[in-house]
Amino acid sequence: MNARTAFDLIFRRAATRSSDTPVDIGVSDGRIVAIASRLESQAREIDVDGRLVLPGFVDSHIHLDKACLLGRCGHDHGSVNEAIRAVAAMKRDFTVEDVYTRGARVLERAIVHGTTRMRTHVEIDPRIGLRGFEAIKALKRDYAWAMIDLSICVFPQEGLTNDPGTEQLLVAGLRDGGDLIGGCPYMDTDPMAQLEKLFDLAQAFDVDVDLHLDFDLDPSWWHLDEVLRQTERRNYQGRVAIGHASKLSALPPREFDAAAARLARAGVAVTVLPATDLYLMGRDATHNAPRGLTAAHKLVEKGVLCSVATNNVLNPFTPFGDCSLLRMANLYANVAYAGISEFDTCLDLVTGLPARLMNLRDYGIAPGNPADIIVLDTTTGRDAIAELPDVLMGFKNGRQVFERHSPVRFPPG
Ligand SMILES: [Zn+2]
Numbered sequence: 001m002n003a004r005t006a007f008d009l010i011f012r013r014a015a016t017r018s019s020d021t022p023v024d025i026g027v028s029d030g031r032i033v034a035i036a037s038r039l040e041s042q043a044r045e046i047d048v049d050g051r052l053v054l055p056g057f058v059d060s061h062i063h064l065d066k067a068c069l070l071g072r073c074g075h076d077h078g079s080v081n082e083a084i085r086a087v088a089a090m091k092r093d094f095t096v097e098d099v100y101t102r103g104a105r106v107l108e109r110a111i112v113h114g115t116t117r118m119r120t121h122v123e124i125d126p127r128i129g130l131r132g133f134e135a136i137k138a139l140k141r142d143y144a145w146a147m148i149d150l151s152i153c154v155f156p157q158e159g160l161t162n163d164p165g166t167e168q169l170l171v172a173g174l175r176d177g178g179d180l181i182g183g184c185p186y187m188d189t190d191p192m193a194q195l196e197k198l199f200d201l202a203q204a205f206d207v208d209v210d211l212h213l214d215f216d217l218d219p220s221w222w223h224l225d226e227v228l229r230q231t232e233r234r235n236y237q238g239r240v241a242i243g244h245a246s247k248l249s250a251l252p253p254r255e256f257d258a259a260a261a262r263l264a265r266a267g268v269a270v271t272v273l274p275a276t277d278l279y280l281m282g283r284d285a286t287h288n289a290p291r292g293l294t295a296a297h298k299l300v301e302k303g304v305l306c307s308v309a310t311n312n313v314l315n316p317f318t319p320f321g322d323c324s325l326l327r328m329a330n331l332y333a334n335v336a337y338a339g340i341s342e343f344d345t346c347l348d349l350v351t352g353l354p355a356r357l358m359n360l361r362d363y364g365i366a367p368g369n370p371a372d373i374i375v376l377d378t379t380t381g382r383d384a385i386a387e388l389p390d391v392l393m394g395f396k397n398g399r400q401v402f403e404r405h406s407p408v409r410f411p412p413g
Helices: 080-091 096-112 131-142 166-175 191-205 224-233 246-250 253-266 274-280 296-301 325-335 340-348 352-357 381-387
Strands: 009-014 023-028 031-036 044-047 052-054 057-062 115-123 150-155 180-183 208-212 240-243 268-272 306-308 373-376 391-396 399-403
Touching: 009 052, 009 373, 052 381, 057 096, 057 240, 057 306, 057 325, 057 352, 096 115, 096 131, 096 391, 096 399, 115 131, 115 208, 131 150, 150 166, 150 208, 166 191, 180 191, 191 208, 191 224, 224 240, 224 253, 224 268, 253 268, 253 296, 268 296, 268 352, 274 325, 296 306, 296 340, 306 325, 306 352, 325 340, 325 381, 340 381
Parallel strands: 009 044, 057 115, 115 150, 150 180, 180 208, 208 240, 240 268, 268 306
Antiparallel strands: 009 023, 023 031, 052 373, 373 391, 391 399
């Protein structure tokens, strides 16, 4: 192409996951406009010297509103219910400024670890009202320069049908900036009625559904069948995700395969949240503890859309977190016994697959898409999972968002 004046910026010699040899990536007006082995241009150049470029990490499940609470509560919450109770007690005192400050801390760390898209759940109920939601909307606005489409999922953490006033607040959230609806049927005195109501609201507002489904290791009962039934009844295939799904980790192979086939058929996606699942599951065991981590890469093999995501950061649900999705994918790969030949799928679980789960239509290093590009200090996807390389720089719409410098060694002499 005649490209001498067509580019604002060129990435030279970039390793991509779709090409065997390094390519040049031409950017104009914030968008990728050309990819070729050599682009002629006088534009500003960034020579990435054969390093791997990705379109950024996609965090499909995080809770910005209840992040960074360590030090504010007593510690050693060992169970899901204790964690929910601890946060519920603190939540009453949350202010808009408080949620904003803690959420900003998470976003700023996520940005420098290369996250470019994110879906955050936000708790809404009569105690917190819309304060958390207002703070998240402000964060979405203020961090759009680094993270377009912070998607906001409004959800009732403490029950819906048993918590008068919650439904009206969810409706208010959906009317005023909520992008989709979530839920937590296991916290409701009537889980089936909660699911029915959530799907009613989703259809009424034409938004996707992202549920916290099960959070234990007893596969003798679950709400999965009802989620699949509602999805199919309402033609919501491709618009529903379930988070944790830890019961799937407790299934023997034949039942696991059957569940995978049903999830794939219904078009329901699964998000695995390694840091939280590993922290909260299997605590009753005195030894040989089950890890409670559903094998997302095995589900992917069977046609289920899956992602691996952050969930909680530094709170009673998960007292860890550096907001690095690459680290999360590495943790997942290690604990889930992913083979080396499956490392690429593990990287997909924090990039292209969650982008599909979120129904993002403009994600990927391809002409026409926004120039959202991160550069990793390695050359292949497999090595990215194996080595946890530094993310050296990131760009949003062709504008540089951050840079990380390599450590310098000072040998004697
Ligand atoms: Zn969650």
